[in-house]
Amino acid sequence: MTDWELMYDSRGDSARVPELLDRVEGDLDPEAWQELERRLTVGAPLTFPASFAALPRLVRLAGANSRARRLAGRIVRYAAATDGCDDLLEECTASIVELGRLLDEELRARPDHYLDTFRDLLATRQQYHWAAVLQDSADAAYGVGCPHCPVEVTMVIGSHAQYSTIRTEQPNDVERRTLRPATPEQLSGTGRWMYETAVRDGRYPLAEAIVHLFGRAECPRCAALFTFADEYTAANRPLV
Template sequence: MPLLLDEVEREEVTEAWDELWDRLCLHGETVSAASFAALPRLTALAPARAQALELANAIVRGTLRHPDGDALLAGCPNEVDRLRELVDQRLRTRPADYNRLFSDLLALAGQYHWSASFGDFTDDFYAVSCPGCEAEVTIAVGDYGCYAAIRDWDQGDIERRSLRPAPAEELRDPGRWMHAAAVRDGQQRLAEGIRYVFGHAECPACDSVFTIAEAHTNANLPPALETY
């Protein structure tokens, strides 16, 4: 591994990067202790090598998939802060891969479940459990509508109820800083989508109103990590 890192530090070698990906983040998601051990060198290389930034971010996104990921990542606090700074700088330039980089930013902020869930809000769906009656509710945010529904195998989404987006001024973190970053960078669709997923939904089964973000978090994080 050190030899491969030495090679990519000297020059941009496609074969070496391919091998690093295979060893450190297979299929873009499978990480190991070696992956986190490589983070300091990848982070140091990231300002000059886009591949290094992308690979380092992928390793951070894989934290929850490794049994000791949190502990291993905790040993690299300076690297995580530096990567978050670099990604935020890139986002300000409004790159073509903005949404992917935004997901990286969420992971670097410890919001792994949102990092794995956010799309581009053209056709996003979230499956959550109603806190009131435990019915499985589909949350849709996109061109086909912004609603809560019961998903039927034959009929599709039925008994739709319109979502209630959170006013921007009432958002609280992490939704507040996510929304602020999207607005800052002129990503209006993303900003509006964030207002919806941090807003409220009405359960079609029992009519109770619940916070979408809280229900989504509870459905996607282990109990010890539940936070929103």
């Protein structure tokens, strides 16, 4: 039984959230959904103790309600940016596992919001760093420190080119180095799962981006080759 008096939401309140959950469970109340979303997640991104307390009920609704799936997914995805939420996440383990199953089913249906759902699913697998970084743009940029010299290397992965560079204030990147993508056979662990899921669902541009993310980049400064995914994970994966 949730003790709502110990919880708070984005407005520092707690009593309103269970009332709103009752309203959205009873019918499709758009005003209740909007208020619930504002109270449980805000831009930054942030979540609150009340967000995790609401998660089991949201997941119970999620099988038949796409809005509940999206809100539950955002709560889990934002968890890594919320200080002191580890214990709250542990209490939601069963709900998060079930949410992951529902999100995977949704991906198989190839929804219009595929990438958001893909990112939410990554978060249910505790891959918060990849859930945060994956982008859906013509030229997505990813930065990481070169492990061999003190410069920031930016990887650009887009529909027109895939390269590493050192970003400056100049309007155009200089000293570009072509990325060396991994082959599907070279992928393992999370990278292999991400690639196989994207291919399974016919998301070939996403699959192509993934083999580049898990491939090798060349530092334009020192010419060293390194595996981008290893450096990015070491620098960004939260300790959970």
